[in-house]
Amino acid sequence: MDTDNIYEALRVSHDIQRKLCRRLLRASPQGGKRQExxxxxxxxxxxxxxxxxxxLYAPILMDDMGLNSSRHALAxxxxxxxxxxxxGKAEATGGEWLAAAKKLSEEVHHHLKEEERKFFQVSGKILTETQKSxxxxxxxxxxERMKVVLRG
Structure with a gap:
């Protein structure tokens, strides 16, 4: 991932999250694809x-102007x-799973949209270009380190 500022870097992951949410909702309950x-x-x-x-959130939390938006994003x-x-607790072949997947996808999409349209603007006023890089x-x-750690 070669990006010049924090917002470009975050958008790369945001795009991956959106794509995975779409794939999750389209996945067949058979064959283990949902679990994968x-x-x-x-x-x-x-x-x-x-x-x-x-x-991103920690540095913005330190500035009064970013306190409320950081808290909201953390929540x-x-x-x-x-x-x-x-x-993760729902049976992958049941209706409860699809409802939970839809709710998760909706929340992820909401968060990313709000973050990109609101939080990035607020934090962009706080951070210098050097800090963003x-x-x-x-x-x-x-x-990248966390992905390795979480994969075990």
């Missing part, structure tokens, strides 16, 4: 959230974590 895509999405969401919280990450856990490097390194 779920596992990939779970790792992607967790690795992204961990690195994003460390290298949405927590909601997504809970939806991922709920989906440095944070991108730190985010990318941690994001």
């Amino acid at each position: 895509i779920y596992a990939e999405l779970k790792i992607e969401l967790a690795a992204h959230a961990a690195a994003e919280e460390r290298y 949405e990450h927590h909601e997504i974590d809970e939806l991922v856990e709920k989906l 440095r944070l991108a490097r730190q985010y990318n390194k941690d994001y």
Whole structure:
């Protein structure tokens, strides 16, 4: 992942998340495809959230102007974590699974849209161009590291 600033770096993962959510909802309940895509999405969401919280939310939390938007974004990450856990407990061939997958996909799409349209603008006013570049490097390194850690 070669990106010049934190927002470009995050959008790469955001696009992966959107694609995985679409694939998850289209996956057949037979043959284990749902579980395979779920596992990939779970790792992607967790690795992204961990690195994003460390290298975007934390610095923005330190600025009064970014406090409320950071808290809101963190709360949405927590909601997504809970939806991922709920989906993981659902039977992949049942109707409960599809309802949980739809709810997760909706929340992920909502969060990404809100983050890209609101949070990026607020944080963009707080961070310097140098910080945006440095944070991108730190985010990318941690994001890749977390994917390895989460895959076990």
